[in-house]
Amino acid sequence: AQSVTQPDIHITVSEGASLELRCNYSYGATPYLFWYVQSPGQGLQLLLKYFSGDTLVQGIKGFEAEFKRSQSSFNLRKPSVHWSDAAEYFCAVVPAYNNNDMRFGAGTRLTVKP
Amino acid sequence: DTEVTQTPKHLVMGMTNKKSLKCEQHMGHRAMYWYKQKAKKPPELMFVYSYEKLSINESVPSRFSPECPNSSLLNLHLHALQPEDSALYLCASSRTGTSVTGELFFGEGSRLTVL
Numbered sequence: 001a002q003s004v005t006q007p008d009i010h011i012t013v014s015e016g017a018s019l020e021l022r023c024n025y026s027y028g029a030t031p032y033l034f035w036y037v038q039s040p041g042q043g044l045q046l047l048l049k050y051f052s053g054d055t056l057v058q059g060i061k062g063f064e065a066e067f068k069r070s071q072s073s074f075n076l077r078k079p080s081v082h083w084s085d086a087a088e089y090f091c092a093v094v095p096a097y098n099n100n101d102m103r104f105g106a107g108t109r110l111t112v113k114p
Numbered sequence: 115d116t117e118v119t120q121t122p123k124h125l126v127m128g129m130t131n132k133k134s135l136k137c138e139q140h141m142g143h144r145a146m147y148w149y150k151q152k153a154k155k156p157p158e159l160m161f162v163y164s165y166e167k168l169s170i171n172e173s174v175p176s177r178f179s180p181e182c183p184n185s186s187l188l189n190l191h192l193h194a195l196q197p198e199d200s201a202l203y204l205c206a207s208s209r210t211g212t213s214v215t216g217e218l219f220f221g222e223g224s225r226l227t228v229l
Contacts, residue, residue: 034217043118043204043220044157090156100145100164102218104156 002027004093006105013081014113021076021108023091031093033074034102035065038088047089050074061085086112117141118221120205126227127195135190135224137205146188147218148180149204157204163188195228202226 005024013019025031032051036044048059055067065076074091091105118139127133137146145164149157161180162169168180177199181189188205202225206218 036220041202041223041225043222044206044218045220046217049217100147100162100169101159104158107154107156 002095002103004091004103004105006089006091006108008108009106010109010111012111012113015083016080019076019078019081019085019110021089021091021110023074023076023105025072025074025091025093027093027095029096030069031095033065033067034092034094035059035063035074035076036090036092036104037061038090038107040087044090047076081110081112083112083114086110118205118207118219120203120221120224122224123222124225124227126229127192128229129195129197131195132191132193134192135203135205135226137188137190137221138186139207139219140186141207141209141219143207143209143219144185145208146182147206147208148188148190149206151202151204151223153201161188161190192226195226197228200226200228 003026007022034049035047037047038044047063048057048065050057050067058064063078065074067074088107088109090107092102094102121136147162148160150160151157159171160174163182177194179191202223204223205221208218
C-alpha cells in the first residue's frame, strides 16, 4: 500500500544538539517530497522540497534533507537545534500521477530541552 | 505573516447550526484546498478547487460543502455537524493548481468546536 511513514512520534533533543527526523515512503514511483513545520494552533510552513536533481536539499531555518532512493527515505536534519524549533514536523508526499493529492505522515513532535 | 487568510479563527457551533468558514488568497494562485486536522494527527485533504473544477475526497460527508465565489475565495459551508467534526480546518493555495510545481501555502486555520 502507498504510504508515508514517520517512525518517531516524539523526539526530545537538547538545545544546540543535532537533529534528524526520519521519513520513509512506499510508492511505486518516487513521489515528490516535502517537509512542513507546524507550531501549536498554527498552519503549516514549508521547510523544503525535493522534486529531482541534487539529493541534498537546503531549506529555511537551517534545515536540510537528503533523498535516498535506495532506502525510500527523505530524512530532515539540522546541525544545531534552537529552542524555537520546537514544533510538529510533517513529511509529505505527492504521487507523480496525482499532483493534487498531498499526503502527510503522522508527524513528529520535537521538544527542545534548555 | 501568512498570505492565506482564514476567518474566523475560532468557531463554536451547535449541531443544528449553519455556519461558514472563509478562506481568501491574493497571490493569484489557481488552486485552493481545504484540509481537516484532528488533534495530534496529520492534515487530511477534503476538497480541491483547481482551474474552476472541484475535486472531492469521497470520504467527506455531505454536511460539508465548499463554495468558490471567485478565484481568490474558497468557503466551506457547515450544516448539521457532529461533535466528531471538531477539528482545525486548514485552507491552502498553490500557484499552478498542482502540489508539485508550487508549494502549498497554508492559512493559520479555523478551530471548530461542535457542541
